[in-house]
Amino acid sequence: MSTLLEVKNLKTSFFTHLGEIQAVRGASFTLNQGEVLGIVGESGSGKSVTALSVMGLIEEPGKIKEGEILFEGQDLTRYSNSQMSELRGNEISMIFQDPMTSLNPVYTIQNQMVEVLRRHQKIGKAEARKRAIEMLRLVGIPEPEKRIKNYPHEFSGGMRQRVMIANALSCGPKLLIADEPTTALDVTIQAQILDLMNELKERINAAIILITHDLGVIAEVCDHIVVMYGGSIMETGTEKDIFYNPQHPYTNGLHKSIPKMTTEQKSRLIPIRGTPPDLLHPPAGCPFSARCPHTMAVCLEDAPPTYGISDTQTSACWLMDEKAPKVDNYVSGGKGIE
Ligand SMILES: Nc1ncnc2c1ncn2[C@@H]1O[C@H](COP(=O)(O)OP(=O)(O)O)[C@@H](O)[C@H]1O
Numbered sequence: 312m313s314t315l316l317e318v319k320n321l322k323t324s325f326f327t328h329l330g331e332i333q334a335v336r337g338a339s340f341t342l343n344q345g346e347v348l349g350i351v352g353e354s355g356s357g358k359s360v361t362a363l364s365v366m367g368l369i370e371e372p373g374k375i376k377e378g379e380i381l382f383e384g385q386d387l388t389r390y391s392n393s394q395m396s397e398l399r400g401n402e403i404s405m406i407f408q409d410p411m412t413s414l415n416p417v418y419t420i421q422n423q424m425v426e427v428l429r430r431h432q433k434i435g436k437a438e439a440r441k442r443a444i445e446m447l448r449l450v451g452i453p454e455p456e457k458r459i460k461n462y463p464h465e466f467s468g469g470m471r472q473r474v475m476i477a478n479a480l481s482c483g484p485k486l487l488i489a490d491e492p493t494t495a496l497d498v499t500i501q502a503q504i505l506d507l508m509n510e511l512k513e514r515i516n517a518a519i520i521l522i523t524h525d526l527g528v529i530a531e532v533c534d535h536i537v538v539m540y541g542g543s544i545m546e547t548g549t550e551k552d553i554f555y556n557p558q559h560p561y562t563n564g565l566h567k568s569i570p571k572m573t574t575e576q577k578s579r580l581i582p583i584r585g586t587p588p589d590l591l592h593p594p595a596g597c598p599f600s601a602r603c604p605h606t607m608a609v610c611l612e613d614a615p616p617t618y619g620i621s622d623t624q625t626s627a628c629w630l631m632d633e634k635a636p637k638v639d640n641y642v643s644g645g646k647g648i649e
Pocket residue numbers: 325327332333334352353354355356357358359360361373590
């Protein structure tokens with residue numbers, strides 16, 4: 312399978328009057344064509360800043376300091392603003408948590424979708440309208456010929472998110488980035504939107520990056536998962552690796568804090584103790600060291616290297632070092648993080 316996106320050692324900071332906020336501190340990951348990559352981590356981990364860096368949407372006082380973002384082999388960090396805006400909406404599109412931030416409340420859906428299509432695809436109005444209706448139908452909007460004449464506020468939250476997805480997909484992007492697309496929705500609608508994304512990945516030929524703070528929602532949707540914390544990547548693996556054989560104590564902490572809907576017995580939800588690191592003064596060692604139940608002296612001093620665990624899995628944790636003690640850390644055993 313060929314590589315669509317390769318992010319290498321990305322560092323993005325915000326230079327504020329308080330100092331440098333190191334939002335992304337050296338992130339590397341790869342996405343193959345047609346695959347779904349999940350990026351998961353608590354709020355403030357650097358997920359959105361990673362996505363906005365790929366989109367070329369980091370604004371002052373933010374800056375990509377270092378690293379490469381290779382999209383089909385071309386380094387987007389070297390693109391001009393006009394090259395990036397050409398790419399956005401054509402090759403790469405993004406949907407946000409709150410559809411009202413990207414849908415304009417004063418225009419009908421038809422106006423907005425037709426405008427985007429005409430701008431990027433250079434097609435006539437009738438053709439653009441036809442394509443917009445097709446997209447609305449694809450994402451499960453009933454009676455799209457009628458509904459296309461509505462304004463955003465005339466849709467429910469779930470339907471509005473479907474309209475956003477239709478809008479983002481209308482130009483046939485190679486990459487769709489969905490940043491917490493279901494977080495503002497209630498649980499039933501969340502499940503419907505994730506089902507839709509699952510179905511779409513079969514039908515459209517786009518790769519998807521699905522960002523969420525909730526590991527629980529992405530089971531069965533993603534091919535690969537990147538676990539982020541404190542601006543760094545803690546663990547990467549296939550969905551199976553991350554759900555059945557997590558290696559990083561942070562990933563394990565995320566697991567223990569999700570409700571297990573399927574088991575009869577009530578499993579206790581264990582939140583991960585403590586708060587995320589201050590990215591104005593990030594710790595010298597592992598970002599998770601202050602909260603980890605297995606912290607060793609080295610964890611406080613040096614950031615861990617990324618250890619390869621298998622062909623598909625990596626973990627940035629000193630416990631992977633051959634000299635580290637063997638601990639019973641993981642989901643099935645151990646005491647958890649308390
Ligand atoms: N425009 C900004 N100015 C200053 N700091 C920012 C800005 N955007 C994000 N940050 C900081 O960058 C860090 C990562 O944020 P973000 O990527 O939004 O986290 P996530 O999406 O994982 O919740 C946070 O500490 C946040 O406060």
